[in-house]
Amino acid sequence: MVEFTVHDEGSAPDEAKATLAEVKRHNGFIPNLYGVLAESPQALAAYQATSEQFLRSSLPKAAKHVVWLTASRRNGCQYCVAAHSGAAVAARVDQAVVDAIRDDKPLDDPKLQAVRVFTDRLVADAGWVDEQEVQVFLDAGFTRRQVLDIVTGVAQKTLSNYTNHLAHTPLDDALAPLQWSPES
Template sequence: MTTFSVHTQDSAPEDAHEVLKKARNNFGFIPNLLGVLAEAPVAAEAYLSMIDLCRRSSMTPTERHVTWFAVNDVHECQYCMAAHTAVARLEEIPEAVIEAARNGTTYHDERLQILREFTQNVVNQRGVIPPEAVTQFLDAGFTQKHVLEIIVFVSTKVLSNYTNHIAGTPLDQEFSACEWKKPNEV
């Protein structure tokens, strides 16, 4: 089995130093995911840029996390589910939303449930969504802009989830209290 390095500021390639400095400024530490991505500095920079773009989307903070959680769940990414749980709590996302995402239970807010289901369909169907599913999503009060933003969110999570699966990224101590396993695997 190939072992991937989890770079620190000192061990990372020189052209990754700036992006790791940005990660430390954003998070207060360098998350292991960014340490792994630093092996290919463009990957680390892409991830930070994509997260920033997601934050600038038209979605509310809760909708952003529902979308990230939905992709993490489909991809069964233990690292990202734990990390996003910690970040969601820092951003004061309602605990009921976080727990429904982590447990795979239905959201009490029908709009959030529709957002989750649509996002998971985008992932599961690799973007080949029937027109009636798009119409149902739009009828729930979402817009075409949201559809396109979801694709950005999915792309962001493909980068991080796939990296974590391939590299076996170890969970950071800072996220350990939020460790996650898919409910059917507990």
Template sequence: MAEFTFHTTETDHPKRKALLEKAQAGYGMIPNMIAGLSESPAAAEAYMALSKAVVKGSLSKEQQHVMWFTANAEHGCEYCMTGHTGLAMMDNIDPGVIDSARNVTSYKDSKLEALRQFTLIMIRQRGWADDDQVQAFLDAGYNKENIMDVIIGIAHKTISNYANHLMQTPLDKGSEPLAWKKPQA
């Protein structure tokens, strides 16, 4: 099995060093995932750019977390589910929303559940949502901008989820109490 390096700012690669310093400044630490992704500075840069794009998009904070949680759970990414649990808690997301996400169960709020279902459709059908599925999402109170922002969010999570699978990224220090394992079906 290939072993990946989790780089630090002590690297002698100038582009990687600048990127890790940027991550340190932005996150207050260098998340292990970005340390690993920085093997390809372009990959880490793409991930960080998509992070900013999602946050600037049309989905509310709560909706962003629901979309991220849905992709993380569907892809079975333990690192990202753990990390996003902590981020959701810092963003004061309703504990019931976090619990539903971690247990991979439906949301009580019908609009959030519509977002979860649409995110799953987009992932499972690789973007081939049919007209009725798109209309159901729109009828739940979303719009076409939201659809595009879900696509950005899925791209964002696909980069991190897939990379974490390959890198077997260890949890960040201090996040162990929030560790997540995908529930057995």
């Protein structure tokens, strides 16, 4: 197995040190994903930039968390499902929504369910979502802009999910109670 270093501010390449310091200031620690991404300052910067843009997207807060969780679940990313489960609860997303996505169950909220289904199809079909499925999403009250907003969220999660798969990123201690596996 190829081993990846989980960097901190001391071991990271110089170009990544300021970003890691900012992440630590914001979170109180450096999540292992960021430590791994720091190996490539450009990958770290790309993840940060995509994250910032998705946060600024037109999707409601709960819908953003549905995108993150659904894409991570579909991609089988144990690290990101755990991380986004905690982030969703901290953002006051209903625990039932988080549990349903983790368990691959439908959501009771029709709008969030539309986000979940569209995100799942987008990831599963590598972007080749059938026109009728796109229309179902639009008919649920969303816009073409929000179709592309979800693409942005999926791009963010693709970067982190694939990194975690390659690096076998260890789960942060704080996330241990939220551990998830595709077999769950």
